[in-house]
Amino acid sequence: MTETPHPAATAEDVEAARSALRAVRQEVAKAVVGQDAAVTGLVIAVLCRGHVLLEGVPGVAKTLLVRALSASLSLGTKRVQFTPDLMPGDVTGSLVYDARTAEFSFRPGPVFTNILLADEINRTPPKTQASLLEAMEERQVSIDGDPRPLPVPFLVAATQNPVEYEGTYPLPEAQLDRFLLKLTLPLPGRDDEVEVLARHAAGFDPRDLAGAGVRAVASPEQLAVAADAVRRVQVSREVLGYVADVCRATRQSPSLSLGVSPRGATALLSTARAWAWLSGRDYVSPDDVKALARPTLRHRVQLRPEAELDGVSVDAVLDTVLGSVAVPR
Structure with a gap:
């Protein structure tokens, strides 16, 4: 096709x-x-x-x-x-x-x-x-x-x-x-x-x-x-900043040796847009970004060896990152 x-x-x-x-x-x-x-x-x-x-x-x-x-x-x-x-x-x-x-x-x-x-x-x-x-x-x-x-x-x-x-x-x-x-x-x-x-x-x-x-x-x-239609979903400057802040926060996490690259940030933007469109909206909200953060980012980061030994999971680290980043109003 x-x-x-x-x-x-x-x-x-x-x-x-x-x-x-x-x-x-x-x-x-x-x-x-x-x-x-x-x-x-x-x-x-x-x-x-x-x-x-x-x-x-x-x-x-x-x-x-x-x-x-x-x-x-x-x-x-x-x-x-x-x-x-x-x-x-x-x-x-x-x-x-x-x-x-x-x-x-x-x-x-x-x-x-x-x-x-x-x-x-x-x-x-x-x-x-x-x-x-x-x-x-x-x-x-x-x-x-x-x-x-x-x-x-x-x-x-x-x-x-x-x-x-x-x-x-x-x-x-x-x-x-x-x-x-x-x-x-x-x-x-x-x-x-x-x-x-x-x-x-x-x-x-x-x-x-x-x-x-x-x-x-x-x-x-x-x-x-x-x-x-997904490519036309609107994204405000504040939400763009939120996506960037989430990805930048992974690079500063003490549990991660490798954070999310700019390619990962654009991927999160794309998946959040698709989820917003499937949900019936023509704009992206911070909740869309949160919903797709784990599946979009979990394979783009690496745990530090000491974090692995402590039994920390990548998803738990991403949840901590999401909790530490201010959500735009």
């Missing part, structure tokens, strides 16, 4: 797009139980054209969540299992020699899609991880010096396991900073787990989303209208 210029959207078009994006949560819930926050985060990422890092133990429906989201948004998706022997060309594509024509032709890799599910991205060597950097930042892939644009929208939804580090390659800070959001998928509560079991007992098949009733509720045109 490629994005083409569209005429100025009417107020009715914008409201229809907002309703369609809000309906995605209910649609995904037909397949995934109890992960509303992660669904909302993924919708925000699609609106902002950003990438998402999904973290959770095995079996909390990370892959199913991405597949259900792409089905509800009518977007193409491909899955790559990142393994220690995966090569860069296995992701981006490569030139293949055709003996009949005596010429090389390009064979696109799975990165040429709307949503690339990079499963267990930290299990592949840095060389293959780095092959995604150009795609994530420039929305293109260069093969033999020839840039090839990726579909629009394009986002990487990468998963990693937070409890098993044997045979893994931690993502470098430069790559982590290119993810718009880091979403954590917790284990379900008892009621949600019982609901999961009830659905499976009734014959639910995770591989058959259509059979589960998941359908497309937003069109590519509505996604384009929504993304354009």
Whole structure:
């Protein structure tokens, strides 16, 4: 799918797009139980054209969540299992020699899609991880010096396991900073787990989303209208100052050895805008910034070793930072 210029959207078009994006949560819930926050985060990422890092133990429906989201948004998706022997060309594509024509032709890799599910991205060597950097930042892939644009929208939804580090390659800070959001998928509560079991007992098949009733509720045109509307959400000078103050405060926190970069500040501005628009407003409030601070910033900071030894979490530090920054009236 490629994005083409569209005429100025009417107020009715914008409201229809907002309703369609809000309906995605209910649609995904037909397949995934109890992960509303992660669904909302993924919708925000699609609106902002950003990438998402999904973290959770095995079996909390990370892959199913991405597949259900792409089905509800009518977007193409491909899955790559990142393994220690995966090569860069296995992701981006490569030139293949055709003996009949005596010429090389390009064979696109799975990165040429709307949503690339990079499963267990930290299990592949840095060389293959780095092959995604150009795609994530420039929305293109260069093969033999020839840039090839990726579909629009394009986002990487990468998963990693937070409890098993044997045979893994931690993502470098430069790559982590290119993810718009880091979403954590917790284990379900008892009621949600019982609901999961009830659905499976009734014959639910995770591989058959259509059979589960998941359908497309937003069109590519509505996604384009929504993304354009998000870019027009107003932000006052005071709220801009609040975003800057929050990010600057992370650089002065005694618990952090690495604070949020200016790229992180612009990411927080983007996600707060998207959340404000989904909430039905055309302006950003400090509460929007607070709501998106943890998922937008948690992977952009580093704890000091002594803070880790004391059992301090990144989210707790961010809560402390938010509590220390004056909120504009």
